[in-house]
Amino acid sequence: MDFASDNAGGASPRILDAIVAANGGFTPAYGEDDYTRAATKMLSETFERPCAVFLVATGTAANALALAAVTPPWGAVFCHEDAHISDDECGAPEFFSGGAKLVGLHGPHGKITPEILAATLAKYPRGLVKQVQPAALSLAQATECGAVYSPAETARLADLAHEAGLAVHMDGARFANAVEALGCTPAQASWQAGVDVLSFGATKNGALACEAVIVFDPDRAADLAFRRKRAGHTLSKGRFLGAQMKAYLEGGHWRELARAANAAATRLADGLAAIPGVRMPWPRQINEVFVVIPAAMDRALRQAGARYHDWGVRGLTPMQEPGADEVFVRLVASCSTTAEQVDGFLRVARAAAGRQGRPTY
Amino acid sequence: MDFASDNAGGASPRILDAIVAANGGFTPAYGEDDYTRAATKMLSETFERPCAVFLVATGTAANALALAAVTPPWGAVFCHEDAHISDDECGAPEFFSGGAKLVGLHGPHGKITPEILAATLAKYPRGLVKQVQPAALSLAQATECGAVYSPAETARLADLAHEAGLAVHMDGARFANAVEALGCTPAQASWQAGVDVLSFGATKNGALACEAVIVFDPDRAADLAFRRKRAGHTLSKGRFLGAQMKAYLEGGHWRELARAANAAATRLADGLAAIPGVRMPWPRQINEVFVVIPAAMDRALRQAGARYHDWGVRGLTPMQEPGADEVFVRLVASCSTTAEQVDGFLRVARAAAGRQGRPTY
Amino acid sequence: MDFASDNAGGASPRILDAIVAANGGFTPAYGEDDYTRAATKMLSETFERPCAVFLVATGTAANALALAAVTPPWGAVFCHEDAHISDDECGAPEFFSGGAKLVGLHGPHGKITPEILAATLAKYPRGLVKQVQPAALSLAQATECGAVYSPAETARLADLAHEAGLAVHMDGARFANAVEALGCTPAQASWQAGVDVLSFGATKNGALACEAVIVFDPDRAADLAFRRKRAGHTLSKGRFLGAQMKAYLEGGHWRELARAANAAATRLADGLAAIPGVRMPWPRQINEVFVVIPAAMDRALRQAGARYHDWGVRGLTPMQEPGADEVFVRLVASCSTTAEQVDGFLRVARAAAGRQGRPTY
């Protein structure tokens, strides 16, 4: 009953098999191998456009490299105030960019609205030397609150950004889950909606350790090979990254994996929604379920061995905040989550609700 | 016949098996798992001392993190002028340290001598504000020329460094091969000889992608967790790094692998030494063979599909430099190199030598 | 009628004379001269405590050096969201610190409240590797809204910061004006209230180009000489910085200058307050006057040659924001501002108010 993170599970068997299969024989090092070449080609096909691709082992590396490629040291990156790049990467974008500033924007469910973006951009006029310069908009797809941007929403924000001369980055650590939820093509959710650089995640969705920085305009990718090398993110046995990404894409495996994770979350959300005393501040969209539960239920679940994160009040309006006897938690399903695990969790939750509900006279 | 790099081969089957075995079930992310804990414990045992350990996926990351931990942005790192950290990492130490300066020292076979170190340190008095400040000595074990430092040699250099207030870093990308060549314990080659921080390599010696930054004085490791995270080198599914390192150490597997690589290089070096027209500018010590061969032999070998790097004149004295009809090459054996591959290479070399040697009248 | 900035005026004649007087003869370069030594000694006397002093030519340099001395690259600096270090220095603290994050806090009149500081600190627990680490609190004395912290207010905030392991920095670009307004000693406003490092400004208050980074605990100043040199802020003819600071302090000249600037602002504020249609959203404390004026008055003043900045809505509550026919402006008096200039400005303002008031039938 581990719902702590989509990193808590292992790798998809198919991806693991691909690693084992890639092990034999000798190949050129540092990404000059056929596996990496094949993965790059498949990404271009998946996104219906020639892409410059840089494989790395972590999402933080992908995000920080992508942002550094489009942001000077004196640049401002506009992102949601709760964004992973701002809160959970220990300053990686600042490090890779040489000291850029992340400007955090308000917005419901981790999403940036056009109104807030426009208002913020107005405060950062280009050329005002005393201020950092507007450089990039970074959208998380999905957000830290498990929300997704529709292609139209992305396009609206990207248009504003482009008009102001910004590049558009998408943190797609859960891009697969988002695309699956949206029912659109990868291209529709990214470059066709105005995204210039995408951190395309695989690790949370079944890879062992593999992410791709995808630059849709190959001309803008010139520096990334040096940035990656210099950051220690060019794996010497690069074939293992290539093999993971290849297996991840082959036959739409990545969509299958995301579908499974989203389905497990649906089962979990539906089950919880039916339990008295449980409330959901916003609808579930991907493989994450955010719920306010009674404190007693929380205790029962943890006692039963369930793992998940207390989410504080993040993303909640004052009206939605947990009461004295409640906690707000995040439950993450992954492609490794089984129906049995979900049902086991629900059984404990239901039992706790029952006990709580019983009159005490 | 791939002698281009010890990165050209795959992973040792035992290490690959360990990755597969570690895949099941859920574990905490970001290195808080039992595999990583076990690997850390085993490293402390291997080095006969409590160690702070930070696993990462590349040697460049290990070196750059280790150096940044002991060098301020205005620090000088003294290393050999041909050192990997200086020539082959695209400025990673400069990036991670925030702009430190690598000062390259001359010396035969990639080794720094006490005389040159002392003379250089004299040019960097501590406290002279206009100059970068002496911060670290970095020794490669083995060097870019495949030479090893004996524990006594390391100790002599480390003493000079410590007297001048420097920390001592060892780039041990081929530490296993060096220790095997020296016939000493890991402790003797490292902290007992004065090394403060070690980049302990596994990737070149049979891991898929795994290196450890080992800080022998745990008190000096406080910053490294933040530096690693911020550099995007804290793998979310950290269990896979832990599993690799664990399997690498278990039952002395790492020594076996290095022994095999060194033995293959011995076979290769002995075979080449017996061929007329081939000369070795310095004795082979680890799994790398540096030889001057006739240009015709070089052509024959490459035609036969052999892969290896032209080494220019690096490490050679003017007297040793290749003549007009010669080339200087580096041949690297790895734990994946078989006797058959070596013998096949030697057959082509011998045949080429025979043709060349034959009088043409 | 230049009320744009306290940088718009020249230098105080006494300071200029001191520069001229220091010009003769030869002195050691790079701050090893007697003028700098004397200035350092006088600062220690002024602050009633031995201080480590680093003179530089700009306030941005002073702030960025001071912050870098107490903040690691992965550190968080807590400051007001409108702070000069955050909004007006083009990312200098990020640059000098190697990528630290400035966390902007709400608060009235540019001031941080203990409640908001405590709540923010709670979100940055020490040791949570994924987040930047709490490192420093930076208070502006006076703030961007011309408000001052009483010694008790500073102490309350500094206590919270110290309890959380943070260093306390004070941006004292207008420290003289603030101390004068508070009627306290420099020591009371700084280290006795818990300030660890002070950017002690002189340029805005009558120097040509001179600021001091003052570290109250000399043990914490070890790195600053290198940081300053490496940032190009160690003037070769350092005597000219020393001479400015010496003349600035001698005979309490700095207090006189601040008194004059504050008095001019008082005259201006009092005059404006008496004009119908002019309103002040908060009381004036130092040499800056923030007023909402009729748009017609604004036009008249600018037509008459007055210079000052439109302040948008910064620092205002929604209730205080200017109406459709109003503008919110900042007027800065300096030690060069004369009563005639103030009165001239007021005359134009009054005349405009008169015209506006007149019925148009």
Add this chain to the structure above:
Amino acid sequence: MDFASDNAGGASPRILDAIVAANGGFTPAYGEDDYTRAATKMLSETFERPCAVFLVATGTAANALALAAVTPPWGAVFCHEDAHISDDECGAPEFFSGGAKLVGLHGPHGKITPEILAATLAKYPRGLVKQVQPAALSLAQATECGAVYSPAETARLADLAHEAGLAVHMDGARFANAVEALGCTPAQASWQAGVDVLSFGATKNGALACEAVIVFDPDRAADLAFRRKRAGHTLSKGRFLGAQMKAYLEGGHWRELARAANAAATRLADGLAAIPGVRMPWPRQINEVFVVIPAAMDRALRQAGARYHDWGVRGLTPMQEPGADEVFVRLVASCSTTAEQVDGFLRVARAAAGRQGRPTY
């Protein structure tokens, strides 16, 4: 008798007068004033070409900003191994560039030769990802050994650099002295010979604290305003930098000052050359005299209050190195140096030589 540095003297009276004259009244801050505009215009006239100009207070800032403008963080700057940017600025170019590598080249008298440059460039092929990328050539005019590059020499080196895609920077801290020695125009010594960015020094030649970064191709200057601001080098009372530079250029004052300094050095060098036991390893070209003198003479001079730097063996061939009873020293004349000071120095030197020469029976 201060020959320690051309920074040891004060400012030229005309420049000081200009500062005083610029003090009255109000001007826009941060370099938007008429003095700065006039200085920029005069620099364009002096160099016979439209220039982008950025005034700063120190030579280290000028060099580091100039280099950062043409070098990415992963770039290599080729300079002489004894260059000021490499040895005397505490890593400022590394800091400003975000971690670039300075590659030191051998060469007589601090000068880089085309042969060595070509050989070094061959080791840094563009696009080899594991290495830092060739970005800039930096020439010191004059060098640390007081040598000058003729326009033809500069052009030859600049051509090699441009062919390899590098930008050419000139560290002109003593540009005035060099131009005076060469008898050429500023344009001939800089952009007409291929220089792209020049650090144009004034401080060592009579300014109080003023240098200009001059970008000959204004299109390449886009980032410098932000870099300067963010480094704390945009002076708020910018008029004082403008006033200095204006007075420095007006009526060819800068050439006069350099002529005076060079003449004093000529007098000094000629006088010393005539003293038995004194030898000059290379001819004097600018305002610096490098001489090997008897140790007894050194003692006598220092006893008499003379100040100058021991130069070790820098720039000397083994044959030229000082013997057991000799020292190698650098004597710097400045525009403040008088004939009396020179003659006084020579008197002491001659007397010491006489005593030494006298037989002791």
